[in-house]
Amino acid sequence: MSEIRVRIAPSPTGYLHVGTAHTALYNWLFARKNGGKFILRIEDTDVERSTKEMVDVILDSLKWLGIDWDEGPYYQSERFNLYKEAAKKLEKEGFLYRCYCTKEEIEERKQKVIESGKAWKYDRHCLNLTEEQKAAYEREGRPYALRFKVPEGMTAFNDGLHGEIRRDNKEIEDFVVVRSNGYPTYNFAVVVDDSSMGITHVMRGEDHISNTPKQILLYKALNLKVPEFIHLPLILAEDKSKLSKRKGTVAVTDYRDMGYLPDAFVNFLALLGWSPSTDKEIFSREELINLFDIKHLSKRGAVFDHKKLLWINSEYIRSMDAEKLYDYVKPLWDKAGFDYSVFSHEDLLRLIDLIKERARLLTDFVDSASYFFKDVEEYDEKGVNKHFLNEYAEDNLKLLYEKLSEIDSFEPDVTENVYRKIVEETGMKAGKLIHPTRLALTGKTVGPSLFHLMEFVGKERTLARIEKALEFIRNRK
């Protein structure tokens, strides 16, 4: 059997869409599983809308996802000769004809047909031109597009997921192959490229099913080998329609910026429309590659479930070791302007271990951990009412200040011992000491184990913050 060659062919008219990332991933897994090649091709034949910036974003997104390519990126804009040649050949052999219709002319006729309640299909106006008319148009210097003359008959293919899909050619209009500006259209460029790149399996979204017969017609006209087609179900928005910009976040870079881990994101994407038939949910890349199999693809579109993504992400964060996490977190701390020079690297790692138990997003390492690096600016309002403005908080904090001043080590068992002793001696509930302290030290009512976080806040800052809290309480009373 010959080598498997697959590709992803994003269009640089926007960011890398999660749907594109999804098909990229499946193609990549398929190639890696079977020792094939994964090729990247940039489909930039739409010169009006394609930009270099988007090419960079797409490349960055793929890299972030850890989806590496073996060949490319190829740019369609650099392969015009191939298309030109193929078009010339097709025209010479009578598969194409020149269409001089303008957009407006077509639109006008289209409207009429639709108003009369019929389905529109290009009316072959230019196929039926007389020689005189053609000559007149040429003399006029009218630009023309090249259309494919769709023959009568039936076009069928065997989809790797859906089985046989057939379509009456009557349903297919004479589609444009080369635009009047000389650029090839998608359907044409794809065929030329997939063929010349030796693509054996075309795995793409099922929104391309309707393009496939057109492409097969072109393969046949060009006398080329037709690849295998596998049409993947789409990723759906909450309302089950195709996921789009309007319906939520679709750019891969946005997920990166929101604090998702690439491995978690890939894990989530992999499970959207494919299942390894096990009870497991968390898979390493290697496992995904080993388990990936077209037989276990789903045919129905899958709703992008943000809650599950979040859960998977938190699973990854919790099980990742601190050193690795540090690489992701450090830039975020820098960006937030945190001064972490008071901590040694080892301390920072232990700090990460402490925070990661409760983190769901990488941004949580900033949002719910600022008190390790910065002074407490404000207190949670509900917490103030509950833990500060009562009959015991002030006295307890005063007492704690005193007792904590007397110890030098702020290791968890030492500080905890201070609290336990007070509890023992006074018989009060530990919570009456712990909750006010937490609020004083962090400004929050939730967070890691108090004695563990206290270790990192340290004696000096702990005492200062208790003092500040006492002042706050006095002012509020």
Added chain:
RNA sequence: GUCCCCAUCGUCUAGCGGUUAGGACACAGCUCUUUCAAGGCUGCGGCACGGGUUCGAUUCCCGUUGGGGACGCCA
């Protein structure tokens, strides 16, 4: 409107003629606990409908309904 695709808990899914229809997320409750998470336990909840085929259909076939996609000189 025409053509095409799809159909198991709210969501992602396992299932490939005989199962108490399994798991995960979410949700609810309990538990653990210095808070919040995490963890543990429990609960809620599903084969769209109607015909066949068969001793027997979630599973196979047909139809209905529902959802989605494509109908560009976008990709």
